[in-house]
Amino acid sequence: MNGARTLAGWLTDPPEDAGLVAGAERTRLALRALELGLPTARDEAWRYSRLEGLAEEELMLAGEGPAPTAPQLTALTPEGVRVDRVVVVNGRLMPELCEIGPLPAGVGFGSLRAMARAAQGGLKEAADLLERLDSLCRPDQRMFSALNTALAGDATGLWVPDGVRLERPLLVISLVLPGADALLTQPRLLVVIGRESQASVMEAHGGFGPTPYFCNAVSEFQLGAGARLEHLRVQRDSPAGRRVSGAFLRVEAGAHVRSHTFTTGGRSVRNEFQLELAGAGARGEVNGLALLSGESVVDNHTHVTHLAPDCESRQTFRSILAERSRSVFTGRILVARDAQRTDAVQSFAGLLLSDTARALARPQLEILADNVKCTHGATVGSLDPDSLFYLRSRGIPKALARRLMIHAFCSDMLGRVRTSEMINPLDRLVTRTLAEQA
């Protein structure tokens, strides 16, 4: 049994069984994470995330957790629909809670550690998947990626070979259930979708209880040519939870990815999105909806890179901010010299429900090609009093009219989701969150 230590303490002397890579590589990444260090208040890109005091905080390295309650598990599971799911509690896979039905031939879904054993046993697909670990999340430049690879207990892997269409969505439920001690958890997801294949993957992250925790999530997605992926991510953190969440997506020629992140709660949630449109005609959509109240902060950073011609990117972010919550959106689009006929759109809208809520949008465009269409827009406002009066004048009580308008503000975000099984659970989440905040 380990006692609590600081992040540096864990990195200096990692426990034997931690980490997704072994031996010298693990040691190298731990040292690299130490070298890079946590961002400080002087770090411009991090000045809005609330990571103060994290370096000094004594954390338990996630390990065995209590069994989650049924509501914690089912909150985000579509009702009456078969989905294959992996359940991770405090960073540890819970085999007894996983439900993975028969999958098409060649598809692998489950524990990355189990896959590593399979790879040693000679399973080529497992070896191929493991080879892609860390190939997008830049552990040599990004401290949180190095930290995750060096110390994560396990990860979830998905391998879809070429030409396979998965009919059912795959669900990864990742819960943080701290006991008395503050906790460090590091969910990790590695997804490889083969050429002309199709899948829908949902990550459901939840943190519960009054104990502080720091959750450092890393998800990597590679889409082969012509592949289709919808990635859904729901993050429901407790007011004591801090989260840094990275989604790294690389899309080859003609492939399409749609990634949606729904953030509710949390003391501080940092969402980083890295989208690389690497082959001609690739399309990527990155959407983020945050519903916040109290003192919550969401800090969304996107980094969309157009590397090839004729690619399309869409970024749509919405934040609904009650009480003293805050939202920051920093959206970066980089169009490489060869990425002619790029079509990139970025939009942020903030809805302030109180005088003390704040929203900030910072578009950053860097365009090196000459034939591109690149637009961005940001609006911040409060509920329109004329609309509110219109609804009330028809007999709809004020609180309900407000909820209706707030729901309307985010309805187009739900409307972008294509995985039909997930639309109702997401709508319920939004409705419930709004009701709780009312």
Next chain:
Amino acid sequence: MLQIHNLHASVAGKEILKGLTLDVKPGEIHAIMGPNGSGKSTLANVLAGRDGYEVTAGDVLYQGRNLLDREPEERAGDGIFLAFQYPVEIPGVPNLYFLRMALNAQRRHRGKPEIPAEDFLRLVSEKLKLVHLEDGLQKRAVNEGFSGGEKKRNEIFQMLILEPRLALLDETDSGLDIDALKIVAEGVNAMRSPDFSAVVVTHYQRLLDYIVPDQVHVLAGGRIVKTGGRELALELEKCGYGWLTQEVTA
């Protein structure tokens, strides 16, 4: 039905209504005419309970009860309907969803159960025919992408669904061609009954060819300066408001 006595109201500190008195009995339709800035829309908004309109003196009784301390939604639940001069577009809220929510909220207010979905849809298709609106529009967001005439007809459609006791029509005729004007009038006439009253605020007497009022009032300088039958509207059409406002200032 509606008794207004010596009503004074201000908007942003400026007094607009300066002692307005009006008595609308059940079953009656009253037209309020008057020049721009005379306070016609202010009256409609004060009665519907819009924020920003401050009543500084006087009182308003609706069905024998003080109206002014009621919230807008309570007034609606009690049977008051305002047809907006400028209907609001509300993106993301489907028209029918909104209307069913409104109807059910009003029914709850009156202690009645919610309307079954089938009955509601039957009601909708019946009333849509009256106002000549396409079904498709109702699936869109409230007033979003509606033409000016469609918005006004949508107001009348909502009125027909919600079946108010007192309708306030705030320049519903403005910007309408003659066909749309007739449709609006037919909608109001379809509501006529001994229990239904309406206050029709209009700039032109044209609408009153189709909605025949029991009384016509001329509002000028925040007060009713003249009351008469429908012939007064015709007189105004001929002579304009000038001679009346001169009477007031004299």
